[in-house]
Every structure is written in structure tokens, then in C-alpha cells.
Amino acid sequence: MKSWKIAGETHLATLTELLSADFQFSIEHSDQLQLTVLDDFDWHIWRSGCLLVRRAERQLQFYRGRDLLAELETSPNWRFWWQLPKGELVGLVQQRLGVRAFVPRYRCQLVTTAGVIRNDDEKIVARLQSRSFFGAENGPVNSVEIVPLRGYQKDLQHISRILGSAGIRPATGDDLRSLLLESGMPVSVLPAKPTFELAAQELAESAVLRMAALLVELARQQEAGLLADIDSEFTHQYRINIRKARSLLSLFKKCLSAERWQRLKVALKEIGSATNLLRDLDVFLLAHDDYVNMLPEDFTPGLKQLFDRIKRRRVQVLKQTVTRISSDAYQARTAELLDLLRAPADLATRQAGLPIKPLVSKKVLSQYRQLCRDGLAIDSRTADEAVHALRIESKKLRYLLELFAELYPKGQIKQLVALLKGLQDNLGRFNDFSVQAEFLREYAQRGRLSTAQQAGISGLVAVLFNRQRKERSQVEANIATFAAAAVAGRFQQLFAADPQEK
Numbered sequence: 001m002k003s004w005k006i007a008g009e010t011h012l013a014t015l016t017e018l019l020s021a022d023f024q025f026s027i028e029h030s031d032q033l034q035l036t037v038l039d040d041f042d043w044h045i046w047r048s049g050c051l052l053v054r055r056a057e058r059q060l061q062f063y064r065g066r067d068l069l070a071e072l073e074t075s076p077n078w079r080f081w082w083q084l085p086k087g088e089l090v091g092l093v094q095q096r097l098g099v100r101a102f103v104p105r106y107r108c109q110l111v112t113t114a115g116v117i118r119n120d121d122e123k124i125v126a127r128l129q130s131r132s133f134f135g136a137e138n139g140p141v142n143s144v145e146i147v148p149l150r151g152y153q154k155d156l157q158h159i160s161r162i163l164g165s166a167g168i169r170p171a172t173g174d175d176l177r178s179l180l181l182e183s184g185m186p187v188s189v190l191p192a193k194p195t196f197e198l199a200a201q202e203l204a205e206s207a208v209l210r211m212a213a214l215l216v217e218l219a220r221q222q223e224a225g226l227l228a229d230i231d232s233e234f235t236h237q238y239r240i241n242i243r244k245a246r247s248l249l250s251l252f253k254k255c256l257s258a259e260r261w262q263r264l265k266v267a268l269k270e271i272g273s274a275t276n277l278l279r280d281l282d283v284f285l286l287a288h289d290d291y292v293n294m295l296p297e298d299f300t301p302g303l304k305q306l307f308d309r310i311k312r313r314r315v316q317v318l319k320q321t322v323t324r325i326s327s328d329a330y331q332a333r334t335a336e337l338l339d340l341l342r343a344p345a346d347l348a349t350r351q352a353g354l355p356i357k358p359l360v361s362k363k364v365l366s367q368y369r370q371l372c373r374d375g376l377a378i379d380s381r382t383a384d385e386a387v388h389a390l391r392i393e394s395k396k397l398r399y400l401l402e403l404f405a406e407l408y409p410k411g412q413i414k415q416l417v418a419l420l421k422g423l424q425d426n427l428g429r430f431n432d433f434s435v436q437a438e439f440l441r442e443y444a445q446r447g448r449l450s451t452a453q454q455a456g457i458s459g460l461v462a463v464l465f466n467r468q469r470k471e472r473s474q475v476e477a478n479i480a481t482f483a484a485a486a487v488a489g490r491f492q493q494l495f496a497a498d499p500q501e502k
Contacts, residue, residue: 302452
């Protein structure tokens, strides 16, 4: 098989004319359909080197390069892997998207034409297939594949010479991904983590304000998906960026004037609270399969009633959240917040005018030492509140390492984040089980629950309590590992102040 790209809507007429001296080309059939590229907001399928397409609203196909890995008949309403029938496609999509929805990212018209090429003796020497993509911007983009029949390889070579003499070269990229890009498909992949373009000597207040403004802007990029309720990850990413901005400003509040810090603190808290209840409900609903598997089948009817109830509640809360975020008051508040973050630095405090890097280094070491000190003080008699507080301290350290990673050797920061991850995951699960149990207890107190629902809640709370205790029992070992001399040495080596920076 050989492939060529021939420009113009009359590419087949061009091909026929070029071959007419020695060959005859005739069309057997031609089909036209709409092709829709499906992916999530961050193009995770595309970034994995694959492609998910829906053909004519009826069929899902999953490609890697030229290889069709899986396909199935589909409903246009399916957006998540768990809605798909069991099969290979489910695993391929789940692996790349997780909780994210696959939604239309690009549409084009695909015209497929099949035909045969005959020699002077009227014998078929090759089969031809043409694919023409008519996109919104460019096009058409035409790919022509010619496959010789057995014993007619020399005819293919002759066809190649004819096309080559006309300046038409064999295609180097004729897979579906390449052709879609040429047809005008816009793939805009946002970086997984923001790039702040920090300079070591940038004044601390300017750097912190600029970083916080970008984080708020990144949060706002999630608003459209949140309002459209495409998937729960939009709400999650919105909250993460707002939370990072709050943590950043809190950690470096001594770089800000008291007035500016107070105004930013209040505004960010107010904006972040808009999605609190919606996220709590999403977390519970995302844990559906895990919850069902926790308890014997006898509890399943009660759990189904409970989840149905919470789904109805989520519909109400989503409407309230959409109303709030769409309101003029919210829009004005976020605009005011960004104006405050973008305003020139006041340089009202001593730390405001210091270079950012040595200040960050000092802050990281201080945060690491506090985390170790508080963590090593925890034992079996320590109240759970202290463990929750330790989780917050670990999160602050994680944010410091990630937000300012570009100021330090990439590999070393990555290693330190990996070392912290074990402890942080442990503390995160401890907190999640606690929050989920409290969520269920509050629901149980609302009344008007059936006996089956009450039994389901009681069973889940008991299991969550046991899981929380198990995570609690691992905290001491994890903090001891993270506070070990070898890890402390790495932090000291990387973040100890340079003598020239003192």
C-alpha cells in the first residue's frame, strides 16, 4: 500500500487525468458522514497518542496511529466510560480519562470514496480508497491510498512514477490524527501545571501577586465547564486553583500590606465557598462503586435509595451554584479580586522587597521542620484534630514545592514531592474517610429516611471509621520516614541559604 495527499476538491479527477494514458480509474461507491473527535477538556486521549471519534453519531472508534483498537455502537448521550457497554473500549477510555467526560472537541465532514484501477487489458490491478476531510477552517484535505492486487506490484510502482513526475509525493503522515490536524482541528493543550516564569531576584511581593493572579485566572477557565456540568473535574480544578492562591498568599502574607492581605483573604474565601456543597456531593457520588462494594448485598437497596436522594439534591445545589457564579455580584467580585492582584506592589513591608528565591527557600525549610516537629509529636493518644492539622501543613509544603519548582533543579524537586506524597496520601485518606463519615451522619439526622437508607448509612459509617483508624495507625510510620535524616539532608542541601543571599 502507498498513500498520497492530493490537494483540491477535484483530486480524484486530477488522479484520473494523470493515470489516463496507462490506466483507468472507476468509482465503486462513495459515502459521506460527520466525524466528531471526542476528548476531555485537557485532551488526555490525544496527548496519549490516541484518538476517539464518533462516526455519524452511531459508532465510537478508538485509534492508536493507524490501528483501530476498539469500536462499538454508541448513544450520543454517553459521556463517561462507565456508561459504555463492557468491552475493550471501556478500559482504553477509563485509563486515559478517569472521571472526566469525553465531549465533542472537533467536527468535520468525511467523504470516503472507494474505487478500482484497471490496466489496458481491463484487469483490476489495484484498489483505491480516498478520504476527504472538510473542516471548519481548512480543507479539503485528501488522502489517497492505493493497494495493489497480488501479482501487480509493478503496476503500483508505475503509478508511483506517474504521480512523482507530476510532483505528487508519497504521504509521510496519513493517519487520522495527521489528517484531522491538517483539516484545521485546533488542539490547544494547556500545561498540566502553570508556568510562572519566575526569576530568582524578582521582588517577593510582585512575584506572589502575579502568581496568585494566574491561579485565579486558571480557576476561571474552569467556570464554563462547571456551569455546563460537563464533569465534576471542572469544579475540582476550580477549587484547587483557588485553594493554591489562598495558600500562597497566606504563606507570604508578610510580603503584603495588612490592608491588601485582608481584602484578598476575604475575597478568595468568598469565591471559593461558592462550590463547597457541590464538591461534597460530587465526592460522595464518585465513590458510588466503592461504597456499594463496602457492604453486603443486603444493604444495596438502601444505598440505591440514598444515592438517588443525593443525586436529586445535587441537581438543586448545581442550580444554586450556577445562579451564584453567573450573577453580576460574583462577576464583579472576581474582577475586583483580579484588579487587586494585578495592582502594582505596595512594597509596604520589609519582606515585600526581598528577592523571592531566598525567601522561598527559607519558607520551605521552615515548613518542612514544622511538619516534622508536629508529626513526630503524634502518638496513639493524640487527638484526631492534630492529624487533620498535620494534613494541612503537608499540603502547604506540597504547594510550596510545586508552585516554586521552576526556581530549583527539576529532578530534585520531583524527588522531594515523591517523598512527601506517601505521607500526604496517607493523611488525605484519613481526612477523606472522616469527612465522608461526617457527611453521612449529617444526612442521617435530616429525617424522612427509610429504614433501608438508615441501615446503609450506619453500615458505611462503621466501615469508614475502620478505614480511618487504619490510616491513623500508619501516620507515625510515614512521618518517621519523611522526617528521617536522609530526607532532612536533601531539604537542607537544596534550600539552605546561599551565603551570597544572606
